[in-house]
Amino acid sequence: MNIIEVNKRLGTTLGPLYPIVVFFMLALGALSLCRFLLVLWQWDRVSAVEGVWPVIGLGLRMDTVLLCMLLVFPTVLVLVTPNRWQRSRIWHRASALILTLLAVFLVFMEAATPAFIDQYDSRQNRVFVEYLIYSKELFATLWFAYKPELIISTVLVGLTAFYSWRINTRINTRISACQNNWPWQKRLIILPLAIIIMFVGVRSSFDHRPANISTAAFSSDHLVNALALSSTYNVLYAVYGMRYEADASRFYPNLPNDEIIQQIRTSMNVSNTAFSDPAIPSLHRQKPTTTPVRPINLVIILEESMGAAFVESLGGLALTSELEKLSNDGIWFSNLYATGTRSVRGLEAVISGILPSPARSVVKLGLAQQGFYTLAQTLKLNGYSTEFIYGGESHFDNMASFFLSNGFDRTLDKHDFKNPSFLGSWGVSDEDLFNEAHETFLQHGDKPFFSLVFTTSFHSPFEFPDGSIDLYEQPKNTQNNAVKYADYALGKYIKKAKKSAYWDNTVFLVVADHNTRVYGASLVPIPYFKIPGLILGGSIKSECYNFVASQIDLGPTLLSLIGVECSTPMVGRDLTTVASGYQGRAVMQYGNNHAYMEGNNVIIHQPYKQSEQYVYDNAVLTPVNNIDPALDKMALAYALWPSMVYKEQRYRLPVTMLAPHKLAMVAPSAVPSP
Numbered sequence: 263m264n265i266i267e268v269n270k271r272l273g274t275t276l277g278p279l280y281p282i283v284v285f286f287m288l289a290l291g292a293l294s295l296c297r298f299l300l301v302l303w304q305w306d307r308v309s310a311v312e313g314v315w316p317v318i319g320l321g322l323r324m325d326t327v328l329l330c331m332l333l334v335f336p337t338v339l340v341l342v343t344p345n346r347w348q349r350s351r352i353w354h355r356a357s358a359l360i361l362t363l364l365a366v367f368l369v370f371m372e373a374a375t376p377a378f379i380d381q382y383d384s385r386q387n388r389v390f391v392e393y394l395i396y397s398k399e400l401f402a403t404l405w406f407a408y409k410p411e412l413i414i415s416t417v418l419v420g421l422t423a424f425y426s427w428r429i430n431t432r433i434n435t436r437i438s439a440c441q442n443n444w445p446w447q448k449r450l451i452i453l454p455l456a457i458i459i460m461f462v463g464v465r466s467s468f469d470h471r472p473a474n475i476s477t478a479a480f481s482s483d484h485l486v487n488a489l490a491l492s493s494t495y496n497v498l499y500a501v502y503g504m505r506y507e508a509d510a511s512r513f514y515p516n517l518p519n520d521e522i523i524q525q526i527r528t529s530m531n532v533s534n535t536a537f538s539d540p541a542i543p544s545l546h547r548q549k550p551t552t553t554p555v556r557p558i559n560l561v562i563i564l565e566e567s568m569g570a571a572f573v574e575s576l577g578g579l580a581l582t583s584e585l586e587k588l589s590n591d592g593i594w595f596s597n598l599y600a601t602g603t604r605s606v607r608g609l610e611a612v613i614s615g616i617l618p619s620p621a622r623s624v625v626k627l628g629l630a631q632q633g634f635y636t637l638a639q640t641l642k643l644n645g646y647s648t649e650f651i652y653g654g655e656s657h658f659d660n661m662a663s664f665f666l667s668n669g670f671d672r673t674l675d676k677h678d679f680k681n682p683s684f685l686g687s688w689g690v691s692d693e694d695l696f697n698e699a700h701e702t703f704l705q706h707g708d709k710p711f712f713s714l715v716f717t718t719s720f721h722s723p724f725e726f727p728d729g730s731i732d733l734y735e736q737p738k739n740t741q742n743n744a745v746k747y748a749d750y751a752l753g754k755y756i757k758k759a760k761k762s763a764y765w766d767n768t769v770f771l772v773v774a775d776h777n778t779r780v781y782g783a784s785l786v787p788i789p790y791f792k793i794p795g796l797i798l799g800g801s802i803k804s805e806c807y808n809f810v811a812s813q814i815d816l817g818p819t820l821l822s823l824i825g826v827e828c829s830t831p832m833v834g835r836d837l838t839t840v841a842s843g844y845q846g847r848a849v850m851q852y853g854n855n856h857a858y859m860e861g862n863n864v865i866i867h868q869p870y871k872q873s874e875q876y877v878y879d880n881a882v883l884t885p886v887n888n889i890d891p892a893l894d895k896m897a898l899a900y901a902l903w904p905s906m907v908y909k910e911q912r913y914r915l916p917v918t919m920l921a922p923h924k925l926a927m928v929a930p931s932a933v934p935s936p
Contacts, residue, residue, distance in 0.1 A: 278341065292368070294321065308489070330460045503626065508621040511906075514902060530833055538829065544832070550826060562613075563717070564775050567741075572745045581746045587753070588796060591804060599792055600777065605775045615830075617900055618850070640915075647710070652716045700759065725744075772794075797820070812834065815836075817832050819834075819836050859878060
């Protein structure tokens with residue numbers, strides 16, 4: 263049987279979808295071949311994390327996601343276009359042109375990958391997109407430094423265009439007569455089936471969340487993780503993410519960068535001699551207030567949505583009796599505020615110490631996916647094992663990708679738990695989560711470890727095991743019952759931990775990521791940003807911090823309590839060193855509104871408006887006629903800081919402190935000249 267007969271038979275079977283199916287199979291094969299060659303090139307790093315089969319397997323999965331996304335429009339188009347139109351020369355050429363352009367784009371991206379990896383140790387990302395602005399400088403650099411690669415890439419793209427056009431035009435011509443076998447009734451049946459198949463292919467998951475860039479994050483080597491993606495997927499994801507990178511300077515009044523830096527440094531209560539690197543303006547040497555005999559472990563328990571509204575001593579409902587009892591065993595924060603209203607906002611504040619901005623959390627933003635500062639980086643440099651343990655899916659909100667690329671050795675999520683007793687929509691119960699965490703901590707033995715544990719039980723639809731608590735109300739699955747269960751699970755775990763071998767040598771932070779719901783008529787409803795926070799462990803003495811504190815203060819305070827002397831860019835304060843009478847400050851982002859609070863004085867910035875000052879008393883904001891200019895400037899610096907250091911990639915550790923393959927990416931403005 264010759265190729266013409268094969269085409270006719272497949273054309274009869276697949277009808278107008280034949281060119282799309284051929285394109286899908288050829289593209290999947292080409293992307294897999296490119297990935298295989300990249301794996302061979304980077305064999306040392308791939309084999310070091312046992313990544314061969316994960317890269318190949320995840321690569322096939324993520325390539326399927328990409329191709330289904332790219333082919334949705336052509337698939338729908340061929341199924342809704344009448345047969346008589348599809349027999350025309352114009353249709354043949356238009357169809358061939360669409361598929362040829364897609365093929366050229368895929369091959370171009372893969373052909374450009376080796377040079378980009380050689381320069382930036384990553385597949386193409388946001389930096390690649392931004393470099394396109396500097397087309398003249400970019401081409402000159404490529405011609406100077408990558409002339410052979412540029413020539414080879416040009417040849418490959420040219421051959422792809424030629425053969426793709428030739429194949430698609432011939433297929434369209436040869437099967438046009440067969441398409442009469444697909445009357446409109448058949449198309450009407452096939453169309454929804456094709457859409458469903460494409461939807462399943464794009465989603466690539468029957469779990470709570472669809473597959474995304476973080477699905478491919480399986481190791482602590484960001485490049486190996488990126489090999490499981492195609493360069494096209496990486497770039498399209500970066501372009502999509504750039505839509506959400508709002509710049510605070512577009513919304514709020516302007517302030518020169520030097521003044522922003524001066525204001526932030528002044529607020530940090532750090533000696534000027536502690537700042538060490540002009541390129542990283544907040545980088546400073548922090549000396550701890552404790553000197554342990556041996557390294558102290560650190561465990562951060564981030565409680566989903568457990569705001570002050572559920573803590574009686576903080577003015578809320580009496581639903582967290584276990585936490586209230588534990589508050590007498592450690593450092594209790596009675597006036598602590600979250601930086602935002604989403605989990606990723608709490609994660610970035612606690613783990614990175616970065617201030618909030620009008621943009622999405624850095625956990626999701628492109629320039630923060632490599633070389634962005636986290637506590638895990640500091641502790642890893644000090645010999646700690648670092649891990650993220652989550653009761654749900656770690657790729658949710660891009661958490662796995664962000665953590666593994668920025669200092670965490672590994673992530674454990676519900677798929678790694680053996681025989682959990684309860685599995686809900688969002689993941690395993692908090693009891694199962696803490697049991698897994700407990701066993702993981704024991705396995706570390708004498709090696710110091712840092713673990714971020716993130717709960718899920720207190721999350722809509724508020725599912726938790728039957729019979730575990732006396733219900734606060736009926737029906738069972740309400741937020742009040744769920745928070746009572748979350749509190750019960752926490753108390754149960756701490757009792758177990760106190761009897762463990764690691765308790766005396768571990769510092770624990772229990773803190774909410776945000777409140778369950780933030781609403782109100784205020785520009786920034788400050789009462790709903792208030793959250794509980796507790797630091798406890800074998801070496802922690804009972805104390806109550808009544809001054810205003812922010813989530814960004816927790817990182818520096820924890821490093822001090824576990825006795826780690828280090829360089830860090832975090833702008834929060836070490837609260838163990840504040841002087842008597844310190845009133846404290848907190849910062850909150852509510853949509854595009856930004857609040858800065860010192861003591862009970864609040865400055866609020868709104869987009870394209872002048873700042874306003876208030877007095878916060880008894881959960882009420884009262885306007886002040888005369889704005890304090892010094893307070894206003896400090897508030898503005900806090901509002902502008904995160905966008906500045908993110909865009910300029912100045913919130914990191916020096917590259918000399920990191921391993922060679924962890925070097926921070928070069929900013930687009932630093933395109934080298936030939």
